[in-house]
Amino acid sequence: MMKNYFVHPSAIVETDQVGADTRIWAFVHILKGASIGSNCNICDHCFIENDVIIGNNVTVKSGIYIWDGVIIEDNVFLGPNVVLTNDLRPRSKTYHARVEKILIRKYASIGANSTLLCSITIGEYAMAGIGSVITKDVPAYALVYGNPAKQHGWVDEKGTKLSAVGPGIWKSEEGINYKETENGLARI
Numbered sequence: 001m002m003k004n005y006f007v008h009p010s011a012i013v014e015t016d017q018v019g020a021d022t023r024i025w026a027f028v029h030i031l032k033g034a035s036i037g038s039n040c041n042i043c044d045h046c047f048i049e050n051d052v053i054i055g056n057n058v059t060v061k062s063g064i065y066i067w068d069g070v071i072i073e074d075n076v077f078l079g080p081n082v083v084l085t086n087d088l089r090p091r092s093k094t095y096h097a098r099v100e101k102i103l104i105r106k107y108a109s110i111g112a113n114s115t116l117l118c119s120i121t122i123g124e125y126a127m128a129g130i131g132s133v134i135t136k137d138v139p140a141y142a143l144v145y146g147n148p149a150k151q152h153g154w155v156d157e158k159g160t161k162l163s164a165v166g167p168g169i170w171k172s173e174e175g176i177n178y179k180e181t182e183n184g185l186a187r188i
Contacts, residue, residue, distance in 0.1 A: 005038075019056060037074065051099065055106070069099040069118070076104050079112035079130070086118045105140070109159060114149075123184045127155050139184030154178065154185050 005022040007013050012029045019038025026044045030036065033050030040054060043062040048054070052066050055074035060066070063081040070084055086099050100118030104110070108122045111130035122128070126138045129145025138144050143153045143161060154162040154170050156178070162170035168180040169188075177188040 043080075061112070067099075069101040070104075071101070072104045073106040073108075073124075075107045077109040078104075079110060079114065081113045082110050083113075083115040084118075085116065088118060107157065108138075110134075111145070125155065125157055126184070127159050140181075141178065141185035 004020040005018050005024070007024045008026045010026045011024050013024055014032040015030050015034045015036070017035040019036060019040065021038055022036055022040040024030065024042045028042050028044065028046045030048040031050045034048045034052045036042070036054045037056035037058060039056055040058045040060070042060045045063050046060055047065040049066060049068045051068035052070050054072045055076070057075045058072055059077045061078060061080040064078055066084055067086040069086045084102055086102070087096060088100055089096070102116055102118055103121040105122060105124040107125045110122070110128045111132060113130060114128050114132040114134060117135045120134060120137050122138045123140030123142060125141045127143050128134055128138065128149060131147070132145045132149040133147040134144065134149045141154045142151050143155045144151050156162055156172040156176065160173055162172055162178060165171045170178045170185065178185045179188050
């Protein structure tokens with residue numbers, strides 16, 4: 001069967017669940033149970049474990065290890081050396097019955113060298129700055145950074161910071177209004 005995706009000769013791809021037009025670069029290892037969507041870019045020196053789902057149009061930059069229990073929705077960007085965890089109490093040779101999950105919603109962007117504690121959700125269109133240590137859920141459209149990461153405003157779909165125009169109301173440079181909701185931000 002002919003593959004409709006690219007695999008660098010030094011990569012090891014054990015799964016057959018790889019979407020069309022995905023590119024898998026040098027020294028990547030993807031285990032058998034992983035599912036990778038179409039038009040993804042998995043850069044050099046990445047490892048993807050079995051119980052991982054990666055949507056379409058996802059960019060995984062170099063040096064990222066994606067462990068069991070991670071779900072990455074469509075159009076997500078993970079900067080170089082992002083750290084994803086799945087165990088709140090790690091010990092050598094001690095295996096817990098339950099793997100902790102991370103869910104990264106569509107269009108979210110995580111800056112280089114950020115660390116995500118397990119059992120969190122990153123909301124759609126959220127943006128985490130470089131080196132963020134994310135220890136709790138991030139609302140949709142939120143801009144977070146720091147150690148620990150704290151919210152420093154809101155961004156639009158392009159990642160541009162929004163301006164406050166009233167209580168709970170925000171505006172983009174293009175004049176699009178957003179309102180705060182219990183899950184983050186939503187267009188009005």
